Amino acid sequence: MDKQTYETGLKIRSEVLGKEYVENSMKSADDFNKPFQEFVTEYCWGAGWGRPGLSRKERSMLNLAMISILNRPHELKLHIRGALTNGLTKDQIREIFMQVAIYAGVPAGVDAFRQAREVFAELAKK
Amino acid sequence: MDKQTYETGLKIRSEVLGKEYVENSMKSADDFNKPFQEFVTEYCWGAGWGRPGLSRKERSMLNLAMISILNRPHELKLHIRGALTNGLTKDQIREIFMQVAIYAGVPAGVDAFRQAREVFAELAKK
């Protein structure tokens, strides 16, 4: 492990997905998934998100489109919250999901819109 | 927007998925997803389903196979109901999903059969 890349990853992951969420993920990790948590933090968040060249806002845009197509609703909802944190507006999120519908098909778009509305409803309750 | 294509789409969508469902979708639409609802109605249901060349029954057959493979259970259940409305029998639906299992793999088939049985159970309750 590259300690510095890991620390960078932990910081970015906490800033994008929320400190509480990341601390819970780390605290609840057991022998089974701890190596994976550490790998994701270093590889995805440190060595990936930590690179220059794209802004966090741009990385969030890509993630919303990619995770919609990859059909992973649990992760998509996390990254919709992260996208708002990174400064995307609801109007931009709508445009991204309409482009998903055109390039990956209407059902992918329908699911993405439903999940976004669930996230917005949860946030409105707070 | 092409008003006539939109109207055709709204009519077909209501006839296939049910008037109540479509009215609810439209009524509950907000600033965020209204442009998408309108786009889907015009593009998918008007410019797509509104074309001649395939019967509604044939379009439903294609959709059951496609949406099973695309792995979108929420949409699949809607279109299983739509397929019954469009005149497909349970026996034909079984044959479609068996062909899905062969061409897209057994797990895709297993999920499609489970979702169909849930739809049939819901309809039997009424």
Place this chain on the structure above:
Amino acid sequence: MDKQTYETGLKIRSEVLGKEYVENSMKSADDFNKPFQEFVTEYCWGAGWGRPGLSRKERSMLNLAMISILNRPHELKLHIRGALTNGLTKDQIREIFMQVAIYAGVPAGVDAFRQAREVFAELAKK
């Protein structure tokens, strides 16, 4: 192996994909892929296509949509020929691929149209 199902499969496969193609597949099979050739003939073509409940034309329709989405151009081209053999018209094939574009995205449709045009061009040369 169920001999009768295998024989049924061999017959249907030859009628749909062409006797020459199937004989070549079988003749060129070696120790490595012969068990797979037999498996596909028995289960996909015998136990699958051999079932009642859908016409060959309907099974071809499903296959064109499914194999486009599964993104397997080599198989798609074979089944476009098979679809013509089974009585689908070019107009029906167009409608199927337009529905693919709507439900699985524009790039899936673009590829399907290109492959169909290649098949039609090859057939026109003969």
Place this chain on the structure above:
Amino acid sequence: MDKQTYETGLKIRSEVLGKEYVENSMKSADDFNKPFQEFVTEYCWGAGWGRPGLSRKERSMLNLAMISILNRPHELKLHIRGALTNGLTKDQIREIFMQVAIYAGVPAGVDAFRQAREVFAELAKK
């Protein structure tokens, strides 16, 4: 149907997924899905799993990787249990899912780890 292949399939399926589970699947089958249950038992479990050349442990390894990528959580959970029955350790399951994350992307890995932890928690309750 090849009776012997079917019987082999029924035996292997029961040993891997559990006698109770398979008996319930068979007993609850109705006119709609019975032909599919029989097909899966013969084709997937008899003609597939019944082949020599790979151990059950190896087939379970493949299935965990494949079903994670195919994104079928219901089936994945069944096969995580089956993998434990077939002798895979939790450490091996972790390694498989880390390899899934690298080759099929982090969100596929995240979902696989979550589902495995749910299965382990259910088993710990008993």
Place this chain on the structure above:
Amino acid sequence: MDKQTYETGLKIRSEVLGKEYVENSMKSADDFNKPFQEFVTEYCWGAGWGRPGLSRKERSMLNLAMISILNRPHELKLHIRGALTNGLTKDQIREIFMQVAIYAGVPAGVDAFRQAREVFAELAKK
């Protein structure tokens, strides 16, 4: 068809993919694929790309990520050229494909990098 949306689509498509490419597509269209060409021009390029809310550069970013994952090399190469036209730098394209590798798996990234290098080599020849 909404004539104005179609004209907008034709203009944007030509500006992004190149006038020559689009004119050839349209001229070579026959009875089989002409309705599809018009459909894509109106809905994908007019009703989709023609919307405000995202810049062309941002839409290109999304497309590079999406089409890599959708695994459509022919379309990907077209849109890599389009992305350069829309102002993305090679460095930004690299960052997008590295993020694809993390979220959709290393093989998706490897293919995207190979296709981009092919496009760059073709452009360098001119």
Place this chain on the structure above:
Amino acid sequence: MDKQTYETGLKIRSEVLGKEYVENSMKSADDFNKPFQEFVTEYCWGAGWGRPGLSRKERSMLNLAMISILNRPHELKLHIRGALTNGLTKDQIREIFMQVAIYAGVPAGVDAFRQAREVFAELAKK
């Protein structure tokens, strides 16, 4: 970058895919794809393949199944060679691809068998 993980990765990658292939990849890398080559070497081959818990033979088995399903023929052919290097027999490769056909559908199996036969034919020529 963790230098030690990178070196481990470079060694494993060379042993599995061939020293010549890896040296060519590294030598031909330019500003555009060098960061990706290094990233893949460190994370996929060092931090991934370098982990204990699965043998190289087992990791090759997983890769053949996964890359077939991910539909990346170029990578699949590389990993079929790697699998032979890691000690898998042709009979085991056949069994893996038959299981792919069952779980991911017949067309995925057909493509995998065709690509394996191309690799075997290339190797036989030497």
